[in-house]
Amino acid sequence: MSMVKESIDVDVPVRRAYNQWTQFEDFPSFMEGVEDVRQLDDQHCHWRTKVAGVQREFDTEIVDQLPDERISWRTTGGDAKQKGVVTFQPLDETHTRVSLAMDFEPEGMVEKAGDKTGLLDLRIRGDLRRFKGFIEERGEESGAWRGRITPGQSDTQTPPSGKWEPPATG
Template identity: 25%
Template sequence: MRTLEEQIEVTAPVGTAWSQLHRVAEYPEFVGGVVHATARGRRHADLEVEFGGERHRVDAELTDHGRGRVMSWETDGPPLRGTFALRPLDASRTQVQVRLEYDPDELKDAVGGPRGFAQSRAVEEAVRSDLQLFKQLCEE
């Protein structure tokens, strides 16, 4: 299992960033590969994702961890799980940290793409890109 941690500072209050994380229908605007997303109750998101040149339906379970502004998620395929943690830096700035856990071999089997170091690099670049898009949405 590999773990990737990235963080970014957003010029927006923590409440704004927290609300953006819960706008499931807007996931395609900041999560690469997500074509369509719909909330299903408070704890699930139905995602239509594109990978390996094909579209797939994915169920994501979302879990909020109290008032600490932490949201965890896990998909039923491709095999990914992670956590978003938001920390207010002051009234108008928030640190967003994402932790992603994945098995490179299972991910390769599910979505194709490169192997080894090249795959890890591709995952890192995708997460950084998604964080930049999330930042832009929060700051608009």
């Protein structure tokens, strides 16, 4: 596996940066190559990406989520293997450091070449810059999910809030 680590300082309070990051379905607005993210429930998302002409679909599971501090995930199915964590560090009342660390398994010649040349590092850096612009220009987050997920179990006592709603059953 390969590791990528990047950080950026955003000019918003930690709560706003964290709340926006929990809105996974907004990721295509600032993440290059992410075509669609569908939130399935409080712990699972389905992703569709296209990077360097290679299309992938995969599922992720949030394994640890502590409001205003961190979100950790891993892939659980599909044709991508990765795990990572994003952390939120308040620098003062109106500034936050967002740090992303991700392990991934490059597959195929294109991905392996991109990994060796640092293409993923550049992409993640660009995604964080676009996140900075996205959250700073909006003036407020588009939603929030403040639930706590601990490794090995989910928090069923904290209902979702903000934009994301569980799928209707019928």
